[in-house]
Amino acid sequence: MALTTIELPNCTVLAMSNRLDGSHTKELETKVEELIGGGSSRILFDFEELDYINSAGLRVLVMAYQQLQPNGGKVAVCCARDYIQEVFEISGYDQLFGMYTTRDDAVSDF
Amino acid sequence: MNNGRICYRLVIHTRDEFIKLVSAIDDMAEKRSIAPSVVFKITLALDELISNIFDYAFEDTQEPEVDVVVCIDRGVFYAKIIDSGIAFDISKIQEPEFDKPIGERKKPVGGMGVHLVRKLMDSFTYYRYNGKNYVLICTKIDPETH
Numbered sequence: 001m002a003l004t005t006i007e008l009p010n011c012t013v014l015a016m017s018n019r020l021d022g023s024h025t026k027e028l029e030t031k032v033e034e035l036i037g038g039g040s041s042r043i044l045f046d047f048e049e050l051d052y053i054n055s056a057g058l059r060v061l062v063m064a065y066q067q068l069q070p071n072g073g074k075v076a077v078c079c080a081r082d083y084i085q086e087v088f089e090i091s092g093y094d095q096l097f098g099m100y101t102t103r104d105d106a107v108s109d110f
Numbered sequence: 111m112n113n114g115r116i117c118y119r120l121v122i123h124t125r126d127e128f129i130k131l132v133s134a135i136d137d138m139a140e141k142r143s144i145a146p147s148v149v150f151k152i153t154l155a156l157d158e159l160i161s162n163i164f165d166y167a168f169e170d171t172q173e174p175e176v177d178v179v180v181c182i183d184r185g186v187f188y189a190k191i192i193d194s195g196i197a198f199d200i201s202k203i204q205e206p207e208f209d210k211p212i213g214e215r216k217k218p219v220g221g222m223g224v225h226l227v228r229k230l231m232d233s234f235t236y237y238r239y240n241g242k243n244y245v246l247i248c249t250k251i252d253p254e255t256h
Contacts, residue, residue: 090229
């Protein structure tokens with residue numbers, strides 16, 4: 001997995017590629033904790049280049065939501081492949097996060 | 111579509127070795143022209159089940175070992191996952207508390223991996239035999255989705 005952080009005026013974009021599983025989950029969790037600890041309250045997970053995610057990966061997004069949402073922050077996901085979108089729907093997590101088809105749509109809604 | 115039977119058997123000793131199974135699934139998928147969405151759900155189901163085994167089954171075991179057989183035969187994918195760890199019926203894991211907001215659940219993400227397996231596979235069975243845990247999963251591979 002390659003993890004890229006992009007700071008935009010109204011949110012932080014975390015773009016990841018290939019597979020989010022195994023040790024990569026810990027890497028993402030560390031990054032998210034670092035961002036939240038540094039004051040980021042709006043995080044967009046960009047899945048444009050992501051081929052795979054498991055429940056451990058989903059857990060990191062839920063963790064971010066649980067820390068940010070009570071304080072007025074927001075977590076959103078964009079650009080997920082259809083089959084990854086389906087996993088969000090099966091888990092019900094699509095009801096927690098804003099789910100967007102493009103990064104522009106997500107960013108303009110923050 | 112080539113309907114001939116194709117099977118792989120792998121023995122996994124650590125969670126990181128799951129990547130060997132990913133390669134085997136990718137190889138089967140290429141030989142049978144299986145759609146990426148189907149490869150994804152097969153890989154995810156195996157990942158969740160095998161991760162759970164390495165999380166809980168081997169507390170008292172010095173040499174963890176998970177024996178996995180994966181097959182595609184006449185448009186059906188099936189897998190048998192065997193471990194000699196602690197007896198545990200994974201198919202009985204409770205569903206996540208979908209009736210409660212996430213903040214009020216005892217375990218916000220507990221049971222989600224097994225929930226995904228139930229939803230992604232057509233069948234999901236557990237049995238204990240000769241001191242080993244057996245999990246069987248199977249799903250139809252619809253040629254329409256290729």
